[in-house]
Amino acid sequence: MEDEEDVKKMMEAIKCSQKENLQEFEYEEFINCNDSDGEENEVIIYEDDDYLIYDLPNTELPDLNTYDTRSSLKPEERHTIDSCSDPNLKSLLLLNRDKNLLLMQLHKKIKDLLLECQKNIEEKNTIINAFVESNKGQTHSTGAWRLAAPYFKDKRLFPCPPNDDVQKKANKELSIYDLYPLKKWTSFECEKLLRAVKCNYNINQQTAVRKKIQEVTQNFNFENREEVLEELQARMEQLSSNESNEVPPLNSDEHIDWLRVADVFLKDKHTASECKSMWHVYLHPQINKSSWTPSENIKLKELAEKYNYQNWDHIAQQLDNNRTGFTVCMNYYSNLHENFKRGEFTYEEDARLLDLIYQYKMGNYIPWVKIVQHFNNRTRSQLHYRYTYYLSQNERRKGKFTDAEDVLLMILVDKFGKNFKKML
16 A cells, blocks of 8 residues: 555656656657758757756766765655655665666767767868869869779770880780790600590590581481481491591691690690690601601702792692691701801800890790890700700709708609609
8 A cells, every 4th residue: 555655646746747847858859851941861950958957967977876866856856755655666766867867968968969960061061062163164083093893994984004014015025924934845745645636536526426416317308318327327436436546637626625635635734835836847647757868958958049948838838748847947947057057166155155045034934036146157956955955064063962962862862753853
């Protein structure tokens, strides 16, 4: 019964406070979007400084926990709380009053921050509008190139100016990154390439015949359909047999996938273009690889002089001895050209060769084509062998191996076996 009387007294106190027109706080009225002036989503904050915080002293929010709530109670609130006989209910009323004061303080702080933000936004908008008005009608470029779409274009969709690499590429100049030393073909790799071309040629031929059989089978109006199918089936059996060892025609790339040959069979040790060149220039079985006879050399001299030492493919056709233009050209300039010296290199030639290699060498790459231009009476192969097998050997250390070198050599033998080239 005492609890019910306490509740009734509390409800009467609340009604009294409502009669005194206590201010109500509605948070949805803090911000109002007013579009009547034509401005899009202009934020307006009501400037109302009439807060109902009673006589709460100016304290920071964390200090409200130690603040005595009873010191700010109005007489009617103090009378209502003191009239409660239940101590728990009295504590709850005081706690509720404390939390209300904290919420009112937070409400005031948030509203002040909103007013400050609104003021900053208005100042920034004023600056932006003034800048836009002052630059109206003028083209403005930041000078920064865009890296998003449209890629590498400025505001007016013009490309960025060419850099040094683009200019060199336009002039067909090679960069150090475009050059790489070519790997020498070994006898094992040549045999592997020969088997790879035969295998790839056979597989692609079977695929083409199988496709043709399917087309003829589905077309009932095909002329001589039964005879063509019999021929295709016989061809398919011939290609599928283990005795099939056909070689593609000379200078023909039909039914040969050079990318697959280089990737699958040679494991990318040589590129597709290198495999293709090696096949057509030297490795094809129909190419004559025998030694040159005196009669062939005499005829080659005559044809080379006749065609002014140019168009070696045509000279090879005139020889009619199943040799390619590359092998014909190499044989002439290596063995038949009279302007080339056959004797030993002089001291001056060795010094000039070393100086040119030091000047043109890029990493492990030596551009022999550029170096040979400085020698009027030496071939490229002569310069290459002279440096590789004599001059470069002089730069290496000689004498007895040190103990550290012996230990390192034993470790490399355990790792690479007797493959001494990998140890260098």
